[in-house]
Amino acid sequence: MKTGLYGFLFAMWGLIIIGGGIMVVLLGPFSIQQYGNFHWIITSGIKVTIALVLVVIWILILSKLKNYIFKKELKF
Amino acid sequence: MIELIIPAIISCILAFSVVYFTTPPLIKILVKKNYTVKDMNKKEDVMVARPGGISIIFAIIVSEIVLYGFFQLNEILALIITTTAAFLIGYVDDRKVMGGWFKPATLAIAALPIIFLGAYDSDLTFPLFGDVQIPLLYLGLIIFMIPITGNTINSIDVLNGVASGFMVIASFTLSICLFILQNYEIAIVSLPLGFVSLAFYKYHKIPSKIFPGDSGALTFGAMYGVIAIIGGVEIIAAIALLPAVINSFLFLSSVKRVVEHRQIKGKPVEHTDDFKLKATNEKTAPVTLVRLILAGSPLTEKQVGFVIFKLAIFSGILAIITAFMMGVSL
Numbered sequence: 001m002k003t004g005l006y007g008f009l010f011a012m013w014g015l016i017i018i019g020g021g022i023m024v025v026l027l028g029p030f031s032i033q034q035y036g037n038f039h040w041i042i043t044s045g046i047k048v049t050i051a052l053v054l055v056v057i058w059i060l061i062l063s064k065l066k067n068y069i070f071k072k073e074l075k076f
Numbered sequence: 077m078i079e080l081i082i083p084a085i086i087s088c089i090l091a092f093s094v095v096y097f098t099t100p101p102l103i104k105i106l107v108k109k110n111y112t113v114k115d116m117n118k119k120e121d122v123m124v125a126r127p128g129g130i131s132i133i134f135a136i137i138v139s140e141i142v143l144y145g146f147f148q149l150n151e152i153l154a155l156i157i158t159t160t161a162a163f164l165i166g167y168v169d170d171r172k173v174m175g176g177w178f179k180p181a182t183l184a185i186a187a188l189p190i191i192f193l194g195a196y197d198s199d200l201t202f203p204l205f206g207d208v209q210i211p212l213l214y215l216g217l218i219i220f221m222i223p224i225t226g227n228t229i230n231s232i233d234v235l236n237g238v239a240s241g242f243m244v245i246a247s248f249t250l251s252i253c254l255f256i257l258q259n260y261e262i263a264i265v266s267l268p269l270g271f272v273s274l275a276f277y278k279y280h281k282i283p284s285k286i287f288p289g290d291s292g293a294l295t296f297g298a299m300y301g302v303i304a305i306i307g308g309v310e311i312i313a314a315i316a317l318l319p320a321v322i323n324s325f326l327f328l329s330s331v332k333r334v335v336e337h338r339q340i341k342g343k344p345v346e347h348t349d350d351f352k353l354k355a356t357n358e359k360t361a362p363v364t365l366v367r368l369i370l371a372g373s374p375l376t377e378k379q380v381g382f383v384i385f386k387l388a389i390f391s392g393i394l395a396i397i398t399a400f401m402m403g404v405s406l
Binding site: 005006008009010012013016017020021023024025027028040041044045047048051059062063066070 | 200202203204205206207208209210211212213216311314315318319321322325326329365368369371387390391394398401
């Protein structure tokens with residue numbers, strides 16, 4: 001069990017690093033200029049949506065990982 | 077450098093000694109006023125004083141005001157206001173049982189001074205990949221961060237000494253990371269949290285003489301969240317907090333809603349005849365970090381606490397590695 005917990009922690013860390021990389025690569029250069037003064041609101045709105053989608057994917061992966069690592073222990 | 081060392085030493089001594097010397101009289105006052113709760117993990121009927129958050133917030137305010145005298149940073153003001161607000165929210169919950177949404181909603185409001193005082197940088201820094209500019213998203217992050225860190229620390233406050241001991245490890249890790257990143261002023265601002273937690277641990281460790289209560293746990297968590305924001309180390313802070321994050325994640329993914337612990341019907345943990353802790357098989361009970369630790373075999377309260385501390389140290393090492401990775405770019 002303890003090894004599983006350390007493995008889960010390590011996996012979460014890896015997911016944070018990879019997720020961060022995707023955030024920077026996807027969201028970093030993203031910009032819309034053709035909407036005058038409102039371009040930053042639209043850009044931010046799209047960035048928020050992408051970030052939320054990434055968070056949902058992150059949680060789903062984590063749930064699958066949790067079930068995989070703790071499948072023996074999670075009988076309750 | 078001397079202009080940084082002197083405030084650091086003074087604030088750390090103040091943070092530690094205020095908790096160290098005010099907690100014993102606070103325990104006496106709380107016991108006299110009958111502000112005690114039963115320690116559920118003891119065989120005998122042991123009543124423990126609560127909330128210890130009063131001495132914790134007092135020490136934080138005193139040490140941070142001294143630091144403000146030296147540095148005059150808006151970041152310190154934001155930290156004092158948000159942390160005090162978190163304490164008051166916790167204190168209300170200590171005195172009167174509030175609904176599941178009370179703490180997250182009010183803690184979100186408590187985060188607003190960080191925005192109004194402009195004590196943040198909207199760039200989110202990731203290891204290896206660099207910065208991403210997210211001005212609007214970052215405002216949301218600030219509002220979410222304080223309830224998350226506050227409630228995460230609160231949710232791990234289930235055994236004697238765990239919340240304060242965990243905070244000692246996590247907050248000193250965060251301070252080390254801030255020093256690695258050469259953010260010296262915020263590193264010094266963060267140090268009192270570690271020293272306050274350390275002094276409080278003396279009275280909170282098994283067998284507890286005082287519990288921090290929601291006021292203490294939310295104070296710890298909120299201050300940790302504010303440091304993460306004003307120091308620009310949100311990702312590192314999340315990594316150092318991972319064992320507690322796992323606890324919240326397991327709880328929420330099994331319960332599937334935001335709910336107070338006391339509203340949960342199934343018991344995740346029970347006691348053996350020799351009063352060790354043991355995971356239950358109840359389907360309705362939430363999955364928690366303690367329940368997972370106990371899934372292998374029953375353990376004493378002290379043993380479970382040490383497993384959590386070892387996990388916190390492991391996360392701390394990962395956080396420090398991450399801090400070093402911040403300087404590397406792919």
